[in-house]
Amino acid sequence: MSASVHALRTAGREPSIEPLMQLVAPALNSVNEIILARMQSDVSVIPALAGHLISGGGKRLRPMLTLASARLLDYEGTRHHKLSAAVEFIHTATLLHDDVVDGSEQRRGKKAANLIWGNQATVLVGDFLFSRAFELMVEDGSLKVLKILSGASAVIAQGEVDQLQTQRRIDTTEERYLQVITAKTAVLFAAACQIAGVVSERGEEVEAKLESFGRNLGIAFQLVDDAIDYAGNEAEMGKDAGDDFREGKLTLPVILAYKRGDAAAKRFWERAIGSGDGSDDDLAEAIAHMRAADAISDTLERARHYGRLAIDAIADFPAGKAKDALTETVAFAVARGY
Known part of the structure; x- marks a missing residue:
């Protein structure tokens, strides 16, 4: 992974998502048209609220992964356009629900x-988008696609509930944390890639490779997100720095800092996270404990x-623009934390 980043920097540029965006631009225009059409409703608050998030600067990363995976397989049909829109609706619905659960600002x-718009309308519009996603899946007509995406939706919901169960549980293990982020983030990345293999009818071995690529990319993506919550800045993140700390989420930087900390550090984490007594003033101390324990740098490692596992998963596919774009997308996802 570091080799991919180094190669790009040697060539005079940082890893970027631009090659992925350029690769799928025409198809993504079709997906965006489907998204805009399907988020409409006679109930005016639904398109207004949904549009606030859907048109709010998101990169459409997950649907782009579906489109790029299809290009990797030289698929020439259009079934994946509606399915990419379904993936984006699932993702957006989970974000709306998350913001209510987390009290995000x-x-x-x-x-x-x-x-x-308030919590009630936000949750219900999230439900509306889930319903639209399932309409699109049914219209595709593939029971296998329906099984993959509906299964992913169920696992995501379980992951969010599991994360609530670990909230402020300072004894949460790294293994449990990985289970949570695999469920709440990586499973949709995996499904987004795998369904391209289904519509391309390339067989289960190809589907498994795409699933592995997406799942490992999703885990890497979430690990970086959890690291930069303590090391990034709000302008880059698009959310408040330290949100995870205030919400008492047991992300890997906290887990490692607690496990490796001395008695004083452990007391700090037990008070600030375990007892819920942490304040904004404690955030700087939390970051200091993390740096002393190499918790942020090891999370990024x-x-x-x-990221390397993701790239390895598509190693056997033919060289070309699609493979290059997907490889650089992994490098971009990881390089956000450098």
Whole structure:
């Protein structure tokens, strides 16, 4: 993974998502048309609230992965357009629900929808988008696609509930944490890639490779997100720095800092996270404990490990623009934390 980043920097540029965007641009235009059409409703608050998030600067990463995976397989049909829209609706619905659960104030650099329209409308519009996603899946007509995406939706919901169960549980293990982020983040990345293999009818071995690529990329992506919550800045993140700390989420930087800390550090984490007595003033001390324990840097190293696994998963596919774009997307996802 570091070799991919180094090669790009040697060539005079940082890893970028631009090659992926350029690769799928025409198809993504079709997907965006489907998204805009399917989020409409006679109930005016639904397109207004959904549009606030869907048009709010998101990269459409997950549907782009579906489109790029299809290009990797030289698929020439259009079934994946509706399915890419379904993937984006699933993702957006989970974000709306997350913001209510977490009490978030920002999303993608904008005021969170729940603060504008209220929690009830935000949850119900999330439900509407889930329903639209399932309509699109049924229209495709593939029971296998329906099984993959509906299964992913169920696992995501379980992952979010599991994360609630670990909230402020300072004894949470790294293994449990990985289970949570695999469920709440990586499973949709995996499904987004795998369904391209299904519509391309290339067989289960190809599907498994695409699933592995997406799952490992998703884990790497979430690891970096959890690291930069303590090391990034709000303008880059599009959300408040330290949100995870305030919400008592047991992300890997906290788990490692607690495990490796001395008695004083452990007392700090037990008070600030375990007892819920942490304040904004404690955030600087939390970051200091993490740096002393190499918790942030080691979280990023784990992200690079999963990035390498993602790239390895598509190693056997033919060289070309699609493979290059997907490989650089992994490098971009990991390099956000450098």
